[in-house]
Amino acid sequence: MPFAKLGSVVLDCPDPRALAGFYAGVLGGTVKDEGEWVDLVLPDGQTLAFQAAPGYVPPRWPAPDHSQQFHLDLTVEDLDAAEKEALALGARPLETEDRSRTFRVYADPAGHPFCLCAG
Template identity: 60%
Template sequence: MPIATIRTLVLDCPDPHALAGFYAELLGGEVVGAADAHWVDLRVDHVKRLSFQRVPGYVPPEWPSTSRSQQLHLDLDVDDMRVREKEVLALGATPLDLEDDGGKRDFRVYADPVGHPFCLIRPE
């Protein structure tokens, strides 16, 4: 039996409602919390919860970097890399590493609007 279970994964950010909206468009789900709240939750069917907290003076991670490491990232399965890449870029994601090694590599790396890295991955 595990010692604990995950309640939520929390992402620091300058605007919790805006970042929760980005992830709601990306993953689906419902944003719970006021637009000016310091803490906002995203309720997604297949995940317990993602939460977003306002941090004054937020400094985004750098990828790749040893001085301001990413600290965590999300790996997200997608059905069609080309289509989904266009969609995440339209949502405001920033490409960090799009190299696919001639079609051999099954993932690409992006940053959300406040700099948290995430990967789109073709399922096996």
């Protein structure tokens, strides 16, 4: 029997407010600014949090000698429309060459990889 439940996913970053704003634009929700720690409470109640990390170094993707550690898969209805919106918010394409796949890979403004996945 489980003894815990997931409270939130926390991303280290140089500017928690800016990264929370990016993900609020992508996922919706309410930003709760606590200074060095910022929560994004999503419409379904889940929390994505952002923590200031002095000396933050973004993951390199793809780089077998430097693990990406984790990435977020974000389900969307229309990949092309979602891509335009993500890029307008500051996402950077990492791997979008194969347009026949059901996902595309990007980096958020702090360099964390995430995928837009057809739902």
